[in-house]
Amino acid sequence: xxxxxxxxxxxxxxxxxxxxxxxxxxxxxxxxxxxxxxxxxxxxxxxxxxxxxxxxxxxxxxxxxxxxxxxxxxxxxxxxxxxxxxxxxxxxxxxxxxxxxxxxxxxxxxxxxxxxxxxxxxxxxxxxxxxxxxxxxxxxxxxxxxxxxxxxxxxxxxxxxxxxxxxxxxxxxxxxxxxxxxxxxxxxxxxxxxxxxxxxxxxxxxxxxxxxxxxxxxxxxxxxxxxxxxxxxxxxxxxxxxxxxxxxxxxxxxxxxxxxx
Numbered sequence: 177x178x179x180x181x182x183x184x185x186x187x188x189x190x191x192x193x194x195x196x197x198x199x200x201x202x203x204x205x206x207x208x209x210x211x212x213x214x215x216x217x218x219x220x221x222x223x224x225x226x227x228x229x230x231x232x233x234x235x236x237x238x239x240x241x242x243x244x245x246x247x248x249x250x251x252x253x254x255x256x257x258x259x260x261x262x263x264x265x266x267x268x269x270x271x272x273x274x275x276x277x278x279x280x281x282x283x284x285x286x287x288x289x290x291x292x293x294x295x296x297x298x299x300x301x302x303x304x305x306x307x308x309x310x311x312x313x314x315x316x317x318x319x320x321x322x323x324x325x326x327x328x329x330x331x332x333x334x335x336x337x338x339x340x341x342x343x344x345x346x347x348x349x350x351x352x353x354x355x356x357x358x359x360x361x362x363x364x365x366x367x368x369x370x371x372x373x374x375x376x377x378x379x380x381x382x383x384x385x386x387x388x389x390x391x392x393x394x395x396x397x398x399x400x401x402x403x404x405x406x407x408x409x410x411x412x413x414x415x416x417x418x419x420x421x422x423x424x425x426x427x428x429x430x431x432x433x434x435x436x437x
Contacts, residue, residue: 222262228277228413229258230308231344235278235336236285237315238322242329243289251310257288258307276423277413278337282330338430341413345406352405365398 233254240250261284318339322332346369353362364383367375381391410423 234315234318234340235333238319238336239329239333241319242332247312255307335430338427341409345409349405368395
């Protein structure tokens with residue numbers, strides 16, 4: 177689902193009932209599972225690590241394309257990179273005291289491209305095993321959303337990371353409504369997630385079969401759920417105790433006028 181970059185209002189629209197700001201206040205996250213396991217071959221650790229890679233490969237794909245790699249080479253690069261990450265303990269080198277998974281991932285990927293790509297190219301395509309599922313069309317969709325003229329590859333990576341966080345958060349929210357059998361309500365409220373320039377309260381009220389003032393309350397609660405879902409998504413990429421609010425600010429910065437598409 178494509179996300180509007182006009183998202184600041186939603187992220188800033190806090191109230192007294194919102195989830196407290198500051199340190200990570202969520203249950204054990206995917207990175208927390210990795211950090212809590214001293215055994216690099218732990219099944220729980222490997223599963224959490226692979227889930228993170230499966231979730232956040234698109235920004236790396238876009239970065240590789242911005243660096244001039246072809247579609248095929250970008251896909252091969254990612255498979256080689258993630259295969260290496262899962263086969264050794266390099267994840268342990270992520271600085272959990274500073275704790276930005278996105279920064280660690282980009283640094284490690286740059287290292288791989290510089291030192292390992294030629295070695296990988298010496299092997300024929302098709303000889304390796306697919307480590308994660310990469311939808312090249314999805315990668316190209318995100319790449320095409322990138323402002324190639326005004327952004328550096330690093331800036332594009334940050335923006336695409338933010339876009340991925342938002343899209344994943346919307347999908348999380350959608351699934352939560354689907355699980356409860358409330359998809360009609362989700363569809364009526366979805367335009368208020370920044371996906372529409374001018375969401376219509378009267379239209380939402382009609383779809384929800386509510387007075388317009390009641391619909392406004394539903395929208396307020398829906399946007400609050402969305403903010404908290406974003407916080408949960410961000411928490412998955414930070415070590416326990418990290419400052420989620422700082423990452424929320426970084427998310428908004430990625431969609432500043434310079435970086436906004």
